[in-house]
Amino acid sequence: MWSGSLDGEETIGPDDAFAAADRLALAAELDELSRAADWLEGLAARDALPERTLFKLQLSLEEALANIITYGVSALPAGEARIAVDYRQDRDMARLRISDNGPPFDPTAREEVVNPASIEEAEVGGHGIQLMRHLLDEFSYCYAGGHNRLILGSRLVPV
Amino acid sequence: MQIDREQNDTHTVIRVKGRLDTVHAKTFESYVCDTIRDVPGALVIDMSQVDYIASSGLRSLLIAGKQMKAAQRDLALSGLQPHVREVFDISGFATIFKIV
Numbered sequence: 001m002w003s004g005s006l007d008g009e010e011t012i013g014p015d016d017a018f019a020a021a022d023r024l025a026l027a028a029e030l031d032e033l034s035r036a037a038d039w040l041e042g043l044a045a046r047d048a049l050p051e052r053t054l055f056k057l058q059l060s061l062e063e064a065l066a067n068i069i070t071y072g073v074s075a076l077p078a079g080e081a082r083i084a085v086d087y088r089q090d091r092d093m094a095r096l097r098i099s100d101n102g103p104p105f106d107p108t109a110r111e112e113v114v115n116p117a118s119i120e121e122a123e124v125g126g127h128g129i130q131l132m133r134h135l136l137d138e139f140s141y142c143y144a145g146g147h148n149r150l151i152l153g154s155r156l157v158p159v
Numbered sequence: 160m161q162i163d164r165e166q167n168d169t170h171t172v173i174r175v176k177g178r179l180d181t182v183h184a185k186t187f188e189s190y191v192c193d194t195i196r197d198v199p200g201a202l203v204i205d206m207s208q209v210d211y212i213a214s215s216g217l218r219s220l221l222i223a224g225k226q227m228k229a230a231q232r233d234l235a236l237s238g239l240q241p242h243v244r245e246v247f248d249i250s251g252f253a254t255i256f257k258i259v
Contacts, residue, residue, distance in 0.1 A: 033181050055211075055242055062213050066181045115251025119224045127250045128214040134249045 179216030207238025
């Protein structure tokens with residue numbers, strides 16, 4: 001476990017929505033996705049999150065982390081990758097914030113993929129961001145303090 | 160994830176149980192591609208015990224789908240659970256795959 005730079009470089013003021021969040025630090029390996037899924041399931045059980053909220057957040061967390069681990073922090077020298085996930089539940093929304101120190105990449109700015117008309121025309125890949133965009137109520141990004149910050153939010157009560 | 164297959168007179172059924180996620184998609188893909196190579200004829204992938212699929216699982220299904228199309232063989236998916244169905248609807252896979 002690292003206790004490192006994500007905390008150190010961050011100015012957490014009283015307005016920081018994730019100041020008192022639950023936090024999970026992850027190594028830059030795809031095997032860590034199972035641990036992240038289990039961690040979120042534990043928090044969902046503790047906070048009695050609706051099953052649909054858990055589904056949406058769990059799938060979005062996996063998609064976002066898979067992209068970061070495969071394409072993001074893989075650009076860094078071995079051992080320098082830092083990935084952390086914060087979880088916070090407010091009255092009407094459960095949110096995850098993923099922080100990583102890979103090159104700046106904004107998944108929310110990617111163009112919507114056009115669904116193919118046939119298997120022959122379908123291109124392999126590209127559905128992860130599409131799924132996040134459709135399932136989440138909040139999907140926002142910023143780059144601050146040398147880190148990508150991606151927020152995944154799902155309402156607790158459907159509107 | 161557990162996976163096995165059963166061959167009958169007209170087609171082969173691949174049964175998957177568990178999560179078709181990023182961690183398991185490669186194993187699933189290898190198994191399905193090996194089956195396509197080793198067993199002739201139509202193929203049904205029984206998804207009734209799959210309660211979760213990520214884009215990596217979609218990717219593996221698409222690779223299998225493309226191989227079957229190229230070989231002019233019939234591929235169908237059966238027993239889609241609600242979350243899997245939702246992911247299929249969003250990604251357009253519900254339209255391009257034969258679902259029974």
